[in-house]
Amino acid sequence: MLPLDHQIAFVVYACLTLTLGGWGFYRLYKRVRRGRRATDARFDAPLRRLGYALLTTLTQSRTFRDRPRWSTFHAFIFYGFVFYLLVNVVDALEGFTHVTVRSTTPLGALYNLLADVLSLLVLVGVAALALRRFFLTERRDFRFGARTPLHERVRAGMIPLDSAVVSLFIFVHVGSRALAQGAKLHGERDLFQPFSSLLAGLFTPASAEVGLIVGYWGALGSILAFLAYFPYSKHLHIFAAPAKYFVHREGPLGALPPLGTDIEAALEAAAETGETPPLGAAKLEDLAWPRLLDAYACIQCNRCQDVCPASATGKALSPAALEINKRMELNALAGSPLILKEAPFEAGAPSPRPLLSFALSPEALWACTTCGACMQVCPVEDEQMLDIIDIRRHQVMVAGEVPAPLTTAFRGMERSSNPWGISRDARLAWAEGLKVPTVAENPNPDVLYWVGCAAAYDPSAQRTARAFVQLLEAAGVSYAVLGKSEGCTGDAARRAGNEYLYETLARSNIAALDAVKPKRIVATCPHCFNALANDYPQLGGHYRVTHHTAYLEELLASGALPVETGAQRVTYHDPCYLGRHNGVYDAPRELIRRLAGEVLELERSREGSFCCGAGGAQFWKEEEPGGERVSDNRFREIQRRLDEATARAAAAERGEKVLAVGCPFCKSMLASTPSRAEAEDVAIKDVAELLLERVPGLAAASGAAAPRAPEAAGVPNLERTPPENLQTAPTGAAAGDRPAATSAVVAAKAAGERPARKPWRPKGQGEGAPAAISGEASAPPERKVWKPKRTEPDAAPRAEGGAEAPKRKAWRPKASSQKGQPAPDAAETPQAEAAEPDATEPDAAGAAAPRKKWRPKTKPPSDA
Numbered sequence: 001m002l003p004l005d006h007q008i009a010f011v012v013y014a015c016l017t018l019t020l021g022g023w024g025f026y027r028l029y030k031r032v033r034r035g036r037r038a039t040d041a042r043f044d045a046p047l048r049r050l051g052y053a054l055l056t057t058l059t060q061s062r063t064f065r066d067r068p069r070w071s072t073f074h075a076f077i078f079y080g081f082v083f084y085l086l087v088n089v090v091d092a093l094e095g096f097t098h099v100t101v102r103s104t105t106p107l108g109a110l111y112n113l114l115a116d117v118l119s120l121l122v123l124v125g126v127a128a129l130a131l132r133r134f135f136l137t138e139r140r141d142f143r144f145g146a147r148t149p150l151h152e153r154v155r156a157g158m159i160p161l162d163s164a165v166v167s168l169f170i171f172v173h174v175g176s177r178a179l180a181q182g183a184k185l186h187g188e189r190d191l192f193q194p195f196s197s198l199l200a201g202l203f204t205p206a207s208a209e210v211g212l213i214v215g216y217w218g219a220l221g222s223i224l225a226f227l228a229y230f231p232y233s234k235h236l237h238i239f240a241a242p243a244k245y246f247v248h249r250e251g252p253l254g255a256l257p258p259l260g261t262d263i264e265a266a267l268e269a270a271a272e273t274g275e276t277p278p279l280g281a282a283k284l285e286d287l288a289w290p291r292l293l294d295a296y297a298c299i300q301c302n303r304c305q306d307v308c309p310a311s312a313t314g315k316a317l318s319p320a321a322l323e324i325n326k327r328m329e330l331n332a333l334a335g336s337p338l339i340l341k342e343a344p345f346e347a348g349a350p351s352p353r354p355l356l357s358f359a360l361s362p363e364a365l366w367a368c369t370t371c372g373a374c375m376q377v378c379p380v381e382d383e384q385m386l387d388i389i390d391i392r393r394h395q396v397m398v399a400g401e402v403p404a405p406l407t408t409a410f411r412g413m414e415r416s417s418n419p420w421g422i423s424r425d426a427r428l429a430w431a432e433g434l435k436v437p438t439v440a441e442n443p444n445p446d447v448l449y450w451v452g453c454a455a456a457y458d459p460s461a462q463r464t465a466r467a468f469v470q471l472l473e474a475a476g477v478s479y480a481v482l483g484k485s486e487g488c489t490g491d492a493a494r495r496a497g498n499e500y501l502y503e504t505l506a507r508s509n510i511a512a513l514d515a516v517k518p519k520r521i522v523a524t525c526p527h528c529f530n531a532l533a534n535d536y537p538q539l540g541g542h543y544r545v546t547h548h549t550a551y552l553e554e555l556l557a558s559g560a561l562p563v564e565t566g567a568q569r570v571t572y573h574d575p576c577y578l579g580r581h582n583g584v585y586d587a588p589r590e591l592i593r594r595l596a597g598e599v600l601e602l603e604r605s606r607e608g609s610f611c612c613g614a615g616g617a618q619f620w621k622e623e624e625p626g627g628e629r630v631s632d633n634r635f636r637e638i639q640r641r642l643d644e645a646t647a648r649a650a651a652a653e654r655g656e657k658v659l660a661v662g663c664p665f666c667k668s669m670l671a672s673t674p675s676r677a678e679a680e681d682v683a684i685k686d687v688a689e690l691l692l693e694r695v696p697g698l699a700a701a702s703g704a705a706a707p708r709a710p711e712a713a714g715v716p717n718l719e720r721t722p723p724e725n726l727q728t729a730p731t732g733a734a735a736g737d738r739p740a741a742t743s744a745v746v747a748a749k750a751a752g753e754r755p756a757r758k759p760w761r762p763k764g765q766g767e768g769a770p771a772a773i774s775g776e777a778s779a780p781p782e783r784k785v786w787k788p789k790r791t792e793p794d795a796a797p798r799a800e801g802g803a804e805a806p807k808r809k810a811w812r813p814k815a816s817s818q819k820g821q822p823a824p825d826a827a828e829t830p831q832a833e834a835a836e837p838d839a840t841e842p843d844a845a846g847a848a849a850p851r852k853k854w855r856p857k858t859k860p861p862s863d864a
Contacts, residue, residue, distance in 0.1 A: 001094070001095060001096065001098055001099060002095040002096065002213065002216060003213075006095075006213065006217075007095065007096055009057040009406045010095065010217075010220075010221075013221065013224065014224055016373060017224040017227050017228060018224065018227065019335065020227065020228040020338070021224075021228055021230060021231075023340065024227070024228055024230065024231040024337050025230075025231050026342070027334060027342060027346055028231040028236075028296070028334075029334070030335060030346040030347075031330050031345065031346055032289055032292045032293050032296070032344060032649075033282070033289055034285045034289070034292065034345065034346070034348075035162050035284075035285060035286075035288050035289030035290070035291065035292040036278075036285070036286060036287065036288050036289065036489075036613070037260070037289070037457075038102065038247075038257070038286070038289060038290055039257045039258045039259065039260035039288070040249060040257040040258070040290045041250070041443040042247040042290060043247070044430050044598070049124070049245075049246050049247070049248075050246060051247060052246075052248070053168060053242050053243075053245035054242075056245045057241065057242045060074070060075050060078060060080075061380040062378075062379045062380070063382070064380075065377070066303055066377060066379075067303070069300075070128075070129070070132065072753070073123075073124070073125040073128040073129050074129065074417075076122055076124060076651055077125040077126055077129070077170065078124050078238070078392050079118060079121075079459075080118040080121055080122035080125070080281070080605045080621040081122070082120065082175070083114055083118050083454050084118075084122075084173075084174075085117065085275070086697070087115050087177070088220060088223060089220075090111075091177065091180075091219060091220060092215070092220055095216055095220075099380065100184075103190050103191070103192040105832065108283065109716040110192075110194045110649035112190065112192045112193050113193070115181075116178075116181070116191075116192070116193040116194065116195045116548070117194075117197050117497065117590070119174050119177060119181075119195060119196075119410045120177045120178075120195045122170065122174045123170075123171065123174055123175060123178075126167055126171060128173075128382075129460065130167045131164070131169075131723070133160070133163050133167075134160065135162075144305075144318055144320075144321055145311060145314060145316070145318065147315065147316035147363070147626075148311075148316055148317070148318045148321050148361055148362075149316065149321065149325070149358075149359075149361045149364060149626070149848030150321055150324075150325065151324070151325040151328040151329060151358050151359075152328075152358075153331070154324060154325065154328055154331065158328060159300065159324070160787070162230075162233055162234050163234065165229070165233065166233055166234060166235045169222055169223075169235075172218055172222045173218070173219055173222045173223050173226075174219075175218075176214070176215045176216075176217075176218025176219040176222065177215060177218075177219035177699075178195060178196060178215075179202075179211060179214075179215045179218070180211065180212055180214075180215025180219060181193060181196035181199070181200075181215075181475065182196045182199030182200040182201075182202060182203060182211070182214055183200070183203045183207075183208045183209075183210075183211030183212045183215060184195075184196075184198040184208075185197055185209040186200045186203040186205065186211075187200070187201070187205065187208075190655070192765055207327050207855065209783045212822060214845075221511025225715035227335050228351055229337060229339070231337070232331050232337060234300050235296075236296050236415060237296065237297050237380060237854075238300045239618065240293060240296040241299070241379075241380040243293060243297070244290070244293055244294065244380050244381055244382070244658070244764075244859075245380070245381065246299040247290050247293070247588050248381045249381075249383065250534075251534075252530075252531075252581060252582050252583065253372045253375060253376060253580060253581045253582075254372070254536035254577055254581030254582050255535065255538075256386070256389060256494065256495075256534075256535065257288070257386065258538045258616065259280075259393065259856060260277070260621040261278055263279060263305075263397070263500045263503070264498065264500075264782070266278060266279055266280075269361070274321040276398060277397075277398055278398075279393055279394060279397045279398050279499070279638070280390050280391060280392065280394030280395070280397060280398060280497065280499075281355060281387070281390035281391050281394055281681035282354050282355065282391075282394045282398070282399075282784040283328065283350060283351045283354055283355060284326065284329060284333075284351045284355065284356075285345075285350065285351055286347075286394070287355075287387060287390060288390075289630075290383070290572060291382075291386060291387055291390075292326070292330065292380040294323055294326070294383055294384075295323055295324075295326035295327035295330055295383075295496075296323065296327060296330075297380040298320075298323040298327060298380065298382055299379060299380060299384060300324060301320075301379065302319075302320040302321050303317075303377045303379065304319035304323075304373070304374035304375075304377055304382070304384060305318045305319060305320040305321070306372075306377075307373040307374065307376075307377050307608065307610075308373060308374055309369055309371060309373070309610060309611040309613065309630045309633070310367040310368060310369065310626070310630070311623070312610075312630075312633060313626045313627055313628050313629065313630050313632075313633050314369055314626035314627030314628065315363075315364070315624050315625065315626035316360075316361055316363045316364035316624065316625075316626075317360065317364040317365075317367040317368055317625075318364070319374035319382075319384035319385075319626075321360070322359055322360050322364075322384055322387060322388075323382055323384060325358055325359045325360070326359055326387075328358075329351070329353070329358050329359070332344065333345040333346075333351060333861070335368060340404055340663045340795070345545040356391065356395075359387075360388075360391075360793070361400065361638060362395075362748070363439065363624050363625065364624075365388060365391055365392060365395070366392075366403055366621070366624055367623075367624040367660070368385065368388045368616050369576070369611045369613060369614070369615040369616045369618050369630065369740075370385055370388070370389065370495045370576075370615045370616030371379075371576040371580065371611035371613070371615050371616075372385055372576060372580045372581050373576075373580065373608075373610075376580050376607055377608075379521060383683050389494075389495065391463060391497075392495075392496060392497025393497040393498075393499055394497070394498035395497060396496065396498045396499075396748070397497070397498065397499065397500060398723070400452050401495075403621045403622070405620055405622060406496055406617060406621050408421070408620075409492065409493075409617070409620035410493065410496075410501055410622075411494075412499055412500055413488050413490070413492075413493055413505060414501065414504075416490050417438040417487035417488045417491055417505065417508070417710055418453040418456065418457060418487070419453060419488065420453065420457050421618055422457050424484045424487075425484070426450075426457070427456045427457075427483060427484050427486065427845075428456075428481075428483050429456070429743060430451070430455060430456055430457075430462040430465050430466065431466070431469070431481075434466060434467055434469060434470070435473075436481055437479070437481070437796040438480055438481055438482065438483040439480045439481070439482060439485075439516050440483075440484070441480065442478065442479070442480040443480075443516075444478075445478045445479045445480040445517070445518075446477060446478040446479065446482075446519055446520065447472065447477055447479040447517070447520050447522050447551070448477070448479070448480060448482070448513075448516065448518035448519075448520065448521045448522070448533065449468070449472070449480070449481050449519075449521075449522055449523075449524075450481075450482075450483055450491070450521050450522065450523040450524075450525075450528055450529075450545075451465055451481050451486060451795045452484075452524065452525035452527075452528040452664070453488050454525055454664035454665060454668075455524055455525065455664060456486075458473060458664060460664065460667055460668050460671065461524075461525075461664030461667065461668070463686070463689055464524050464664060464667070464686040464688050465524060467686065467688040467689045467691070467692040468524055468548055468552075468688045470692060470698065470829070471552060471555070471561060471688060471691060471692060471695070472697055473696050474558040474561060475555045475561050477555075477560075480521075482513075483514060485512045485820060486509070486512070487505055487508055487509050487512075488537075489505065489506065489509060489527070489528045489531035489532060489535075490503070490504075490505035490506050490507050490509075490531065490535075491527040491528065491530065491531045491535075492504065492617040492619070493617075494535065494618060495616045495617050495619075502535075503539065504529070504537050506535065506536055506541070507539060509536075509541070510536060510539060510540060510541035512539060513543060518544075519544070520544045520546060521543050521544065521545045521546070522545075522546050522547070522548050522551045523545065523546075523547060523548065524547075524548045524664065524686070524688065525664055525665075526547060526576075526577035526581075526582070526662065526663045527577050527615075527663070527665065529545055529546075529547045529577070529582070530578075530579065530581055530582060530769050532545045533545040533582070537740065538557045545580055547582075547584055547587070547662065548662075548664045548687075548688060549578075549584070549587045549588040549687050549688075550584060550587040551593060551690065552587075552591060552687070552691055553587040553590050553591050554577055555693075556590075556591065556594055561691070561695055562695065562696060563594055563595060563691065563694040563696075564694050564695075564696055565594070565595060565596065565597055565694070566595060566596055566693070566694055567596075567655075567656070568594070568595070568596045569600060569642060569645050569646060569658065570592050570595070570596040570598075570599060570600060570606070570658045570659075570660050570690070570691075571600040571601070571638060571641050571642055571645075571660070572588060572589060572599050572600075572601075572602075572635070572659075572660045572661075572662075572687075573602070573603055573609070573612065573638065573659060573661050573670065574605055574606055574609035574662075575612070575661065575662050575663035575665075575666050575667055576609065576611050576612075576615055577615065577663070578662050578663060579606060579607070579608065580607060580676070581608055585606050585607075585745070588660070588662050588687050591687050591690075592660055592687065592690070593639075595690050595691060595694050596658075596690075600641055600642065600645045601641075602638065602641050603636065603637060603641070604635055607861075610630075610633065610634050611630055611634070611669055612630065612631050612634055612638065612663075612666040613629060613630030613669050614630040614663075614666065614668070614669045615665075616667035618630075619665050619668075619669070629673055629674065630669075631670055631672075631673035632673045632675050634670065634673075635670050635673045635675045635679070637674060638670070638682070639675065639678075639679045639682060642657040642659070642682060643657075649826025656683060657681055657682045657683065658682070658683045658684075658685060658690065659683070659684045659685070660685060660686070660687050660690055661684065661685070661686055662686065662687055664686075667684055667685075667686060670684055671684045671839055693733070725844045745752075817863075
């Protein structure tokens, strides 16, 4: 028990620090609640959520999924602090009463044993993690790329400083308690307190009393002092993480939360009031409040950065930096923890800076492939990808700042309901020579095949569609397609932030589907599958949707399709929007096992699969500056795996090397990546194509080759001109496993031979400290100022080998003057625009012409 003067001093000190700590937590709550209302469920089924939060927290299951060795040291600290919630209360009572816990009873012995052992483990854990944090910094975990934008506080060293403060606090808190127990045991040994008994030898009878008082103040005084700093430290995640588990998003990862705003009404209201419409996120308070909680739940482990394809290929994006930058800005807005009044932001004032000035740069914003790897791997279920999509929504629908090639894709979706901008009249061209029934011909099919834009217009994907329908015919399945009634699902528009265009496309498709009332929809594109299954229910479109690999596996399991096993060596690439976003992993693998005997698993597979680089509308734009293509990084891994398996196999058992895919965009990206030119012996095929080859008597008579795509001069993205920083390799893959042209190719722009391309070599990436968000390394490319133009006939596309990659300009949807004609590629017409001044262009001496308020188109895409 403490002397009376120490008791009085401790009570006064505790009241002061508990008041400051409580005030700090209240201010933290006010900052988090500044976020917008969440548009998805966060408090439904509270008992289930509570059970999940407790189970996930106490088992540390999400933490142990990766880095098990270091996660063990983290578990030492976690479990120690959980038990210390009881230990601190007991120790506080012992300072004011003569009651002490002795090992003479079973309960007392258990308590002392747990407290003693956990004290030692906590000290070992914090020492190991501090060693890793401060002395093993060559690891990528705690480093950021030279292009990654970092908050001013991060650049000033706040992360290591915060880690040092937390580590010191734990050492003082736990170490002082252990020393106090040693002083209490001086001259004796307790079998149930081996660590404290060892420390007891440090004390004499004279020093034991001093040791007790110093240890008491060190243990309890340190934690009370830390309370004021606690809401600002990374150690806050010990409370924020369980809170995040409770309010975590349920359901498939691929289901984006709805915008929660009537876009047209918001734009009209903004036009009347002159205020910025609440579409997407421009500032911190525009993010949903659970994503402000994310910033405090983040444990700064950088696991999300480790799995991010953009970060892995040297681009500016780091999901970890995004969360850390948010946290630093929130703390900066709060000011000093000793202030006894609310900061302006906490009281309701707007934050002074936009997210793109401190959280991430425009370059980083548009580097995201929305693969979901960051959210899947995060130990505390942070939602980095959703932040990025919300910021994109604001950039597209309010600021109008969009990469120019995406503008072309948007216009193609608006006018022709497909990103390529090809007329809907060609939507069934892929079925040439096949008897593919439409719903008009077969109005009550068992399966409605959703073809998708890629299979309709991309020759590589057309092979998949043709193989799939032939398999349906062979299995005797009653099926049909929508034909010209089918439109783009809007997946790329939504992931790019154009929520209005997505909703327009989705409502049109929902009307078409509701008129048909399909029993079951099967899609060969995971992006279409995800939109139909997860996005459309938010707009009232509820359907039974299956991916074609799962449906084909059902047909094989039922015996409807007899197959023969081949000698191929097959590896499988998990598409992000099939696997990670929707949990479909086993069906394609079971198909491959039936066809080839085994699946050669990649190192990064299933939940840990690495993106091909097409998602998040990346397929429709140039990659952001970096060290290499995302697809190149992935293909080299695939090539290594196949080469290793071939080298180990006997010569007679080697057979063909095959990369199996389940997504048309993955197929195109991996087939056209630079490394592919050096691995022409690797065939890239959809699982349906592999299956078709193994159905007896079907492959030889299938005629599965895709028909020639419609020629359309000026069709956007027919031939993706590589940006200066990422150029494509020379073509020359074997026929039959490579698309007819590059990754986004539909057909050649004109008859004749394709021009030779310059071999791709990655540009050197600067070394040195991480760049400031306003620094040179992370500066976004200069953007072209948008000016209203006359509606004129489409300009001819620029010839191959023309100007450099285009600068970005503000996107505004425009009415087409020629229905059914594709939009010119914005990436291919900058010189034509410069040559002829706009009618509304002011002269040098005149005032700038007023800009017309942007309105998205309200009518559905034309059927032309």
